[in-house]
Amino acid sequence: MMPPDQETTSVTGCPGPVNNNNVIKCNRSENNSSVHVQPLNSTSNVDQISDELHETPVRFPILRQSLQPVTLKFEDVSYTINLGATGGGCFSISSSHPKLNLAVLNGVSGIVRPGELLAMLGPSGSGKTTLLTALSGRLPGKVSGTITYNGLPFSSSMKRKTGFVSQDDVLYPHLTVFETLTYAAFLRLPNKLTREQKIEQAELIIMELGLTRCRNSMVGSPVLRGLSGGERKRVSIGQEMLVNPSLLLLDEPTSGLDSTTAQRIIATLRWLAKGGRTVITTIHQPSSRMYRMFDKVLVISEGYPIYSGNASLVMEYFASIGYLPGFNFVNPADFLLDLANGVVPDTRQDDQTEFPGRPDHQDDKNSIRQFLVSSYKKNLYPSLKDEIQRSNQVPIHPGGVSTSKSSENQWTTSWWLQFKVLFSRGLKERKHESYSGLRIFQVMSVSILSGLLWWHSGTIHIQDQVGLLFFFSIFWGFFPLFNAIFAFPQEQPMLIRERSSGMYRLSTYFFARTVGDLPMELVLPTIFVTVTYWMGGLKPSLVTFVLTLLIILYNVLVSQGLGLALGAILMDLKQAATLSSVMMLVFLLASGYYIQHVPPFIAWLKYVSFSHYCYKLLVGVQYSKNELYECGVGVQCRVMDNPAIKFLGIDNMVRDVAALAVMLVGYRLLAYVALRLGQPH
Ligand SMILES: Nc1ncnc2c1ncn2[C@@H]1O[C@H](COP(=O)(O)OP(=O)(O)OP(=O)(O)O)[C@@H](O)[C@H]1O
Ligand SMILES: [Mg+2]
Numbered sequence: 001m002m003p004p005d006q007e008t009t010s011v012t013g014c015p016g017p018v019n020n021n022n023v024i025k026c027n028r029s030e031n032n033s034s035v036h037v038q039p040l041n042s043t044s045n046v047d048q049i050s051d052e053l054h055e056t057p058v059r060f061p062i063l064r065q066s067l068q069p070v071t072l073k074f075e076d077v078s079y080t081i082n083l084g085a086t087g088g089g090c091f092s093i094s095s096s097h098p099k100l101n102l103a104v105l106n107g108v109s110g111i112v113r114p115g116e117l118l119a120m121l122g123p124s125g126s127g128k129t130t131l132l133t134a135l136s137g138r139l140p141g142k143v144s145g146t147i148t149y150n151g152l153p154f155s156s157s158m159k160r161k162t163g164f165v166s167q168d169d170v171l172y173p174h175l176t177v178f179e180t181l182t183y184a185a186f187l188r189l190p191n192k193l194t195r196e197q198k199i200e201q202a203e204l205i206i207m208e209l210g211l212t213r214c215r216n217s218m219v220g221s222p223v224l225r226g227l228s229g230g231e232r233k234r235v236s237i238g239q240e241m242l243v244n245p246s247l248l249l250l251d252e253p254t255s256g257l258d259s260t261t262a263q264r265i266i267a268t269l270r271w272l273a274k275g276g277r278t279v280i281t282t283i284h285q286p287s288s289r290m291y292r293m294f295d296k297v298l299v300i301s302e303g304y305p306i307y308s309g310n311a312s313l314v315m316e317y318f319a320s321i322g323y324l325p326g327f328n329f330v331n332p333a334d335f336l337l338d339l340a341n342g343v344v345p346d347t348r349q350d351d352q353t354e355f356p357g358r359p360d361h362q363d364d365k366n367s368i369r370q371f372l373v374s375s376y377k378k379n380l381y382p383s384l385k386d387e388i389q390r391s392n393q394v395p396i397h398p399g400g401v402s403t404s405k406s407s408e409n410q411w412t413t414s415w416w417l418q419f420k421v422l423f424s425r426g427l428k429e430r431k432h433e434s435y436s437g438l439r440i441f442q443v444m445s446v447s448i449l450s451g452l453l454w455w456h457s458g459t460i461h462i463q464d465q466v467g468l469l470f471f472f473s474i475f476w477g478f479f480p481l482f483n484a485i486f487a488f489p490q491e492q493p494m495l496i497r498e499r500s501s502g503m504y505r506l507s508t509y510f511f512a513r514t515v516g517d518l519p520m521e522l523v524l525p526t527i528f529v530t531v532t533y534w535m536g537g538l539k540p541s542l543v544t545f546v547l548t549l550l551i552i553l554y555n556v557l558v559s560q561g562l563g564l565a566l567g568a569i570l571m572d573l574k575q576a577a578t579l580s581s582v583m584m585l586v587f588l589l590a591s592g593y594y595i596q597h598v599p600p601f602i603a604w605l606k607y608v609s610f611s612h613y614c615y616k617l618l619v620g621v622q623y624s625k626n627e628l629y630e631c632g633v634g635v636q637c638r639v640m641d642n643p644a645i646k647f648l649g650i651d652n653m654v655r656d657v658a659a660l661a662v663m664l665v666g667y668r669l670l671a672y673v674a675l676r677l678g679q680p681h
Pocket of ligand 2: 128129
C-alpha cells in the first residue's frame with residue numbers, strides 16, 4: 001500500500017521534482033528498489049550510499065522516499081532573549097522584571113541537503129534546542145540572520161512538510177500507543193488515503209519503532225505510570241514519521257535510551273535521510289558507531305559555532321588548529337564535547353611547539369572557547385559562507401516548496417474529519433478525568449448530604465426551599481467554572497505542537513472541545529439534581545423537575561464558558577483560579593439571596609451574575625403565580641408575596657433565559673478570540 005503521491009514518484013524512481021537542470025541525481029538500486037538522492041554539491045559518495053542501502057532492509061514500503069526534497073540553509077543565525085519578558089497568555093498580568101538580554105545563538109551557519117543527516121552537538125545550554133526550534137519555524141520572537149528552505153522563507157506549506165520532535169514529549173497520557181498514532185494518522189495523512197490505509201500506516205510505524213509490545217499500553221505521564229521514557233520518545237518520533245516529512249528535526253531523540261535502541265533510531269534516521277529527506281538532530285553523547293552515521297555535524301559552544309561541516313573531516317580540522325587526540329581510538333563526539341566545554345583533551349605533547357598561540361590544559365575555559373570560535377571564523381566560516389552563497393545562485397528544486405496561496409491554505413483533511421477525530425480523541429482522553437472516582441465522590445457526597453439536610457422540606461418552610469434552589473445555582477456555578485479554567489492552560493503545549501505542524505484548524509479544535517464538553521460535563525449535574533431534587537422534597541411534578549434540571553444544565557454551560565474564557569485569557573492556572581474565585585464570590589453576593597437592599601450605585605452587579613438569572617429561573621419554575629404557603633398558624637400567603645421572592649421580581653423569565661444565552665455565546669467567543677490571539681502562528 002502506498003499513498004498516491006508516493007506511488008507516482010516511485011514509478012519514476014526519483015524522490016521529488018527532477019528538472020532539466022539536473023540538480024538532483026536519482027539512483028535506483030536494482031535489487032531492493034530503494035531510492036536515494038545525491039545532491040549535486042554533496043560530498044557524499046554515491047557508491048558508498050548505495051552499498052549502505054543494500055545493507056538496510058526495506059522497511060516502510062509506503063514511506064520509502066521524500067516527496068519534495070528540501071535544502072535548508074541558515075546563515076549567521078543569532079537569537080537573543082529578554083529574560084524579563086517571559087510570561088503566560090496573551091493578556092498575562094505577570095509583573096515585568098528589569099530587562100536582561102541573553103544571547104542564546106551567535107552567528108550560526110550551515111547547509112543541509114536532502115539525503116543528509118546533520119547532528120548538532122554541544123554541552124547542555126549551548127543553544128541546540130533553540131537553533132532547532134528556529135529551523136523548524138517555531139521560535140517566538142525575532143531570529144536574525146537568514147534561514148531558507150529551497151531558497152525561500154518558512155511558509156505554511158513548509159510547515160506541513162516539517163516534522164518536529166521536541167525534547168519534552170507532548171502526548172495525551174490516557175491514550176494508548178495505537179490510539180495516539182492512529183489519531184495522528186487520521187489528522188495528518190491526506191484525505192486521499194482511506195481510513196484503513198491510515199491505520200495500516202500507524203501499524204507499520206509501531207512495528208518499525210519496536211513498539212509492538214506496548215501497542216495497547218497507555219502513554220502515561222510523569223504522574224501517571226505508563227510507557228517508559230524511551231518508549232514515549234519513540235511514540236513522539238513515530239507521530240512525525242507518519243507524515244513522511246521532507247524536513248525532519250529531532251531534539252535529542254536518543255536521550256534516555258539504551259545504546260542498542262539509540263543506535264537503531266539513528267540508523268532509522270539515516271535511512272530516512274537517504275530516502276531524500278533532510279534530517280537534523282541534536283544529540284548528547286553519541287557513540288562512535290553512531291557518529292559514523294552522521295553526514296554533517298554542527299558543534300555549538302555557548303551559542304557560538306566552533307565547527308560546521310562534514311562529520312568525517314572534523315578530526316582533520318581540529319588537528320589543523322592544534323588539537324589532535326593523544327591516542328588513536330577516541331570517540332570524535334567525546335573529543336568535540338570536551339572542546340565545546342572549553343576543556344582540552346589529552347593532546348600530543350610534541351604539538352606544543354608547532355602551534356604557539358594555542359591555549360592548553362592549564363588555560364581557562366573562556367580563552368580556549370574564544371580560540372576555537374575565532375579559528376572557526378577564520379578557517380571554516382569563509383568557505384561555508386561561500387558554499388551557501390554559491391548554492392543560492394542555483395535554483396534548488398524550484399518545485400520543492402510551493403508558495404501559491406491555494407497550497408498555503410490547504411489542509412490535509414477536511415473540517416468535518418478534523419472535528420470528528422478531535423471529538424472522539426477528546427472523549428477518550430477526558431473520560432478518565434471527568435469520571436474519575438474522586439470527582440464522582442465529590443459530587444455524590446455533596447448531593448446526598450444536601451438531600452439529607454433538606455430532607456422532604458415542604459413549602460411550609462419556604463425559606464429553606466428557596467435556600468436549596470440558591471444552593472443549586474451556586475454549586476453548579478462554582479464547580480464547572482473551576483474545572484473549566486484548567487482546560488486551555490493544560491492543553492496549551494499540545495495545541496501549540498499540533499497547530500505548529502498544521503494538523504488542524506483552531507476552530508475545529510474549539511468546536512470539538514465545546515461539543516465534547518456536553519457528555520463530559522452534563523452527566524454529573526444530572527445525577528446530582530435527580531438525587532437532591534427528590535430527597536429535598538421540591539415540587540413533586542415531572543415537568544418542574546425537568547425544567548429545574550434544564551436550567552441547571554444551562555447554568556453549567558454558562559459557567560463553564562466563563563472558566564474557559566478565563567483560562568484562555570490568562571493561560572495561568574494560579575491567576576485564573578484567583579480571579580474566578582473573586583468573580584464567583586461577587587456573583588454569589590450579588591445574586592439576591594443574601595442581601596436585598598443594595599445601594600443603587602452597585603445594584604447593577606446582579607445583572608452580570610449568571611447565578612442571579614439561574615436562581616430567578618429556578619424559583620420561577622418551582623412556584624406558580626398563585627401558589628399559597630402557610631406563612632403563620634392558619635394563615636395562607638401567596639408565595640410570590642414572600643419578601644425574598646418578591647424582591648427577585650420573577651416577571652420576565654424569557655429575559656433571564658436570553659441574558660444567559662448572551663453569556664453562553666459571549667464567554668465562548670471571548671475564549672476563542674483569546675486562544676486565537678495567543679497562538680504563536
Ligand atoms: N525562554 C527562555 N527563557 C530563559 N532562558 C532561555 C529560554 N530559552 C532558552 N534559554 C536559555 O538559552 C540557553 C540555550 O537553551 P537551549 O534549550 O537551546 O539549550 P540546549 O543546548 O538545548 O541544552 P540541553 O542540551 O540541556 O537541552 C540556555 O542557557 C537556556 O537557559
Ligand atoms: Mg535542548
